Amino acid sequence: MSDAPLAPGSVIGILGGGQLGRMLATAGAALGFDVHIYDPEPDCPASRVAARSYCAPWDDAGAVANFANRCDAITYEFENVPVETVAIAAAAAPLRPGAKSLELTQDRFIEKHFINQQGVKTVPFAQVDDIDGLEAAIEDIGLPALLKTRRFGYDGKGQAWIRTEADARSAWEAIGQQPAILEGAAAFRxxxxxxxxxxxxxxxxxxxxxxxxxxxxxxxxxxxxxxxxxxxxxxxxxxxxxxxxxxxxxxxxxxxxxxxxxxxxxxxxxxxxxxxxxxxxxxxxxxxxxxxxxxxxxxxxxxxxxxxxxxxxxxxxxxxxxxxxxxxxxxxxxxxxxxxxxxxxxxxxxxxxxxxxxx
Amino acid sequence: MSDAPLAPGSVIGILGGGQLGRMLATAGAALGFDVHIYDPEPDCPASRVAARSYCAPWDDAGAVANFANRCDAITYEFENVPVETVAIAAAAAPLRPGAKSLELTQDRFIEKHFINQQGVKTVPFAQVDDIDGLEAAIEDIGLPALLKTRRFGYDGKGQAWIRTEADARSAWEAIGQQPAILEGAAAFRxxxxxxxxxxxxxxxxxxxxxxxxxxxxxxxxxxxxxxxxxxxxxxxxxxxxxxxxxxxxxxxxxxxxxxxxxxxxxxxxxxxxxxxxxxxxxxxxxxxxxxxxxxxxxxxxxxxxxxxxxxxxxxxxxxxxxxxxxxxxxxxxxxxxxxxxxxxxxxxxxxxxxxxxxx
CATH class of the missing domain: 3.30.470.20 (ATP-grasp fold, B domain)
Incomplete structure (x- = not known):
């Protein structure tokens, strides 16, 4: 695939048609691009400002390929697009950002590890896979601490504060006993x-x-x-x-x-x-x-x-x-x-x- | 029809889907409206940023009514929409600007007369219906003067300068011997x-x-x-x-x-x-x-x-x-x-x- 800049009139596809896709679509149109939207939700916000929109489930490989084949480049509006969907799209047209940006940010543990690897500081954190692991992590990081699911959290969902050791089990249940990370509290201003x-x-x-x-x-x-x-x-x-x-x-x-x-x-x-x-x-x-x-x-x-x-x-x-x-x-x-x-x-x-x- | 402000989610229809319709459509979307476009041209620029677009001739009364019936208000992107089309649209939903704005500006003679009636100055002008009328107008207004068709002129089309009396016939032919006005030249800075x-x-x-x-x-x-x-x-x-x-x-x-x-x-x-x-x-x-x-x-x-x-x-x-x-x-x-x-x-x-x- 070429790295040449896309000429006006090219098609940019967006995976996801919420408000971010909507504002991206009108910005793309102002630069002369045609914007196509893929979203499982019928009548999604971005579909109403797009040159074309596709409504099908994320796991409909044929629909994703059909969408992607008409695009000159593809992007996404949110990070929880399934990796399999992204792989199908990326086979048809340049995916920007690339799959690596998704893979490293869809999982909080992998993400924080990556950030530290780049020499950038985070709060202390530990992987939690079960209640014993949570207790070990509390020992390691101290309290208060924040328990978060590794995946699919947004807008404060999938999170529970642990202030005393007695909170551990209820927090673990509150987040659905899923793979998680425990984060130390930052004394931020x-x-x-x-x-x-x-x-x-x-x-x-x-x-x-x-x-x-x-x-x-x-x-x-x-x-x-x-x-x-x-x-x-x-x-x-x-x-x-x-x-x-x-x-x-x-x-x-x-x-x-x-x-x-x-x-x-x-x-x-x-x-x-x-x-x-x-x-x-x-x-x-x-x-x-x-x-x-x-x-x-x-x-x-x-x-x-x-x-x-x-x-x-x-x-x-x-x-x-x-x-x-x-x-x-x-x-x-x-x-x-x-x-x-x-x-x-x-x-x-x-x-x-x-x-x-x-x- | 009510004068209440339209709530977000209402449908605003635009007669005409060129660049002005396109920029209006994205501006309407930013305020939460659905924008529908009517234009005889397939794949017109505004159709690619609209919630819905209708492609049919201006004189297809059924298509215009079908479009207009789905709109909560209707506007137009250019002043040469046929008055009959506008009348059909206006029967179904509030037309803003109203038909009067079109009627008074589609014809240069009527327009200039209207402007003067409001107490606002223009260059001197005279109605021209035939070559004799043109010669009388030249007598009246003086030269140089600009001959313009009364209707459907834009971007300098349908205009011819008359610098000497000998130019009169060629100017009249150049604009297609249509109903016209002769305008005096303004010594503007x-x-x-x-x-x-x-x-x-x-x-x-x-x-x-x-x-x-x-x-x-x-x-x-x-x-x-x-x-x-x-x-x-x-x-x-x-x-x-x-x-x-x-x-x-x-x-x-x-x-x-x-x-x-x-x-x-x-x-x-x-x-x-x-x-x-x-x-x-x-x-x-x-x-x-x-x-x-x-x-x-x-x-x-x-x-x-x-x-x-x-x-x-x-x-x-x-x-x-x-x-x-x-x-x-x-x-x-x-x-x-x-x-x-x-x-x-x-x-x-x-x-x-x-x-x-x-x-």
Whole structure:
């Protein structure tokens, strides 16, 4: 497969058609690409802005091949696409990011091990396969600690805090007695993230560091650029992103969630090998947002300029938060983005609002 | 039909699926709407970013009704949609802008007469129905003068300059001996435009005045905000936009092309009752661009903030200009927008580039 940049008019396929796929699709269209969507969900948000959409299960090998054969490059909007699906797609067209980015981030134990291998710090962690292993891990790491399933966790699901030894069994049951890791608690001052992109030629560029506030395990707000970040800390974040992006051989946008321990010390919480909710502020704060940046990388184009023209506070609209659309539409400071989801459910991300101020 | 604002998830239909329909469609999707496209051209640019598209001739009343019956509001991307098509659509769903905006701008004579009726100046003009009428008009208006067909002119087509009386017959033949108007030449210093929007409630808001340069009758560049505009001139442009928008009972974005005669004196060249090429700079220069602004108005939402965060020079990519996409993609100053047109032809608008600078 060629590394030549894709000409406008080429087809970029996206595995997954939620809000990330939707925002990627419109960004791709603005660059002149046709975007095709594959998602098991009928009438998914991205299908309504795509040149073509395919609705079939992830394990329908024929449907995946049929989709992939029409694509000039393929990407994915989330990291839990089955590896088998990805393998079929990758046989037909360049897959960007590559399968390695998925394999190393679908499993929390493998991911943290990989991060440390790149010379980047994380919290202490240990593999947990059974209740005896959990007790040994508690001994090793100390308490409080956080028990997480190795796979398929998102938005705080599949996690349980262990504060005393007596919590061990209930935590193990709460996460479904699945292969897990135990993570030590970090005494962090705040949560940051760096959203970066790596091009096909290996260039890495990062947006300004963002500060994130979660509630109930779900991102509530992002403030960007994060207040009080000096040049050294921003450079350190870029160096971390570069080490991890290079290690993955990643092509496209990825996000690194960081704990700010104070004094400019950053450790990595996790990597998302895709566009990320903590990068949604770039849609209004930067000329080239994370969705365009990702499509540029996937197309083999040079990266765009990740600098910000405005400061931004992004607020997620979760569940019935989005019912306030009449007030948000009337607020001249609010840049409203809605995802076209048909059904509102508690905890479901329905849209977001960006509020700008001068840098 | 209700004036209540359309809830996200509603269907907005667009008559016409070229680049303006395409950019309107993605802007509508960002606000959570489903956008449906009607265009006689198969595989038109907007069809590839729409929730649904209908391909049928303008005069297929059944197809138009079928499209319109599924829409909660309907708009159009260009002013030459046949009035009969618009009437069928308007019977099924609120048409915004209304039919009056089309009727008064599809015919250059009616349009200029309307503009003067609103107390707004134009160049002198006269109706021309035959060669005798042309000679009388020349007598009346003087030379040089510009002969234009009353209907269906765009990008400099259907126009001929008359510099001496001997040019009259060849000009009349050049425009196909159709009903026409003769316009006096304005001694203007430059061409400006004001892109404005009028909401369902009658509020009018305008983007900063833009300066436009044409070549061969086609827009080449827009510079915005136009250099050297004082507050009084910007206010005068807003007052002109308000008078014309109110007179049309317009709902949505419209553009007023102006001649700057110097000393802050502005006269109107023409009105485009739709989003306009001279507003493409707002995609990168403003938080709320003209496409979002139009969809807000069509949905009955309050208007967004039309202020600019950056200055911008917009350059159209006409015909094979767009072949330079590899260089443009690599230029960190260039915000590239491509329209997904399958075939490059001389004179065809293929995309545009916005280059930003601090205000």
């Amino acid at each position: 705040r949560e940051l993230s760096v959203v970066a992109a790596r091009s096909l030629s290996g260039e890495v560029r990062a947006y300004p560091l963002a500060e994130n506030v979660h509630g109930d395990g779900i991102l509530k707000t992002t403030t960007a650029p994060a207040p009080g970040i000096d040049r050294t800390t921003q450079d350190r974040a870029l160096a971390i992103a570069r080490a991890l992006g290079d290690g993955l051989g990643h092509v496209g946008v990825f996000a690194v969630e960081l704990f700010d321990l104070g004094g400019g010390e950053l450790i990595v919480n996790e990597i998302a090998p895709r566009v990320h909710n903590t990068g949604h502020w770039t849609m209004d704060g930067c000329g080239c947002d994370q969705f365009e940046q990702h499509m540029r990388a996937v197309a083999g184009w040079p990266l765009g300029d990740p600098s910000a023209h405005s400061a931004c506070v992004m607020t997620n609209l979760i569940g019935h938060d989005a019912d306030a659309w009449p007030e948000l539409a009337a607020d001249p400071q609010a840049r409203l983005h809605l995802y076209g989801k048909r059904t509102t459910r508690d905890g479901r991300k329905m849209g977001h609002v960006n509020r700008l101020s001068p840098l | 430059r061409e400006l435009s004001v892109v404005a929007a009028r909401s369902l409630s009658g509020e009018v808001r305008a983007y900063p005045l833009a300066e436009n340069v044409h070549g061969d009758g086609i827009l080449k560049t827009t510079t915005a905000p136009a250099p050297g505009i004082d507050r009084t001139t910007q206010d005068r442009a807003l007052a002109i936009a308000r008078a014309l928008g109110d007179g049309l009972g317009h709902v949505g974005v419209f553009a007023v092309e102006l001649f700057d005669l110097g000393g802050g004196e502005l006269i109107v060249n023409e009105i485009a009752p739709r989003v306009h090429n001279t507003g493409h700079w707002t995609m990168d220069g403003c938080g709320c661009d003209q496409f979002e602004q139009h969809m807000r108005a069509v949905a009955g939402w309050p208007l967004g903030d039309p202020s600019a965060h950056s200055a911008c020079v917009m350059t159209n990519l006409i015909g094979h200009d767009a072949d330079a996409w590899p260089e443009l993609a690599a230029d960190p100053q260039a915000r590239l927008h491509l329209y997904g047109k399958r075939t490059t032809r001389d004179g065809r608008k293929m995309g545009h580039v916005n280059r930003l600078s601090p205000l």
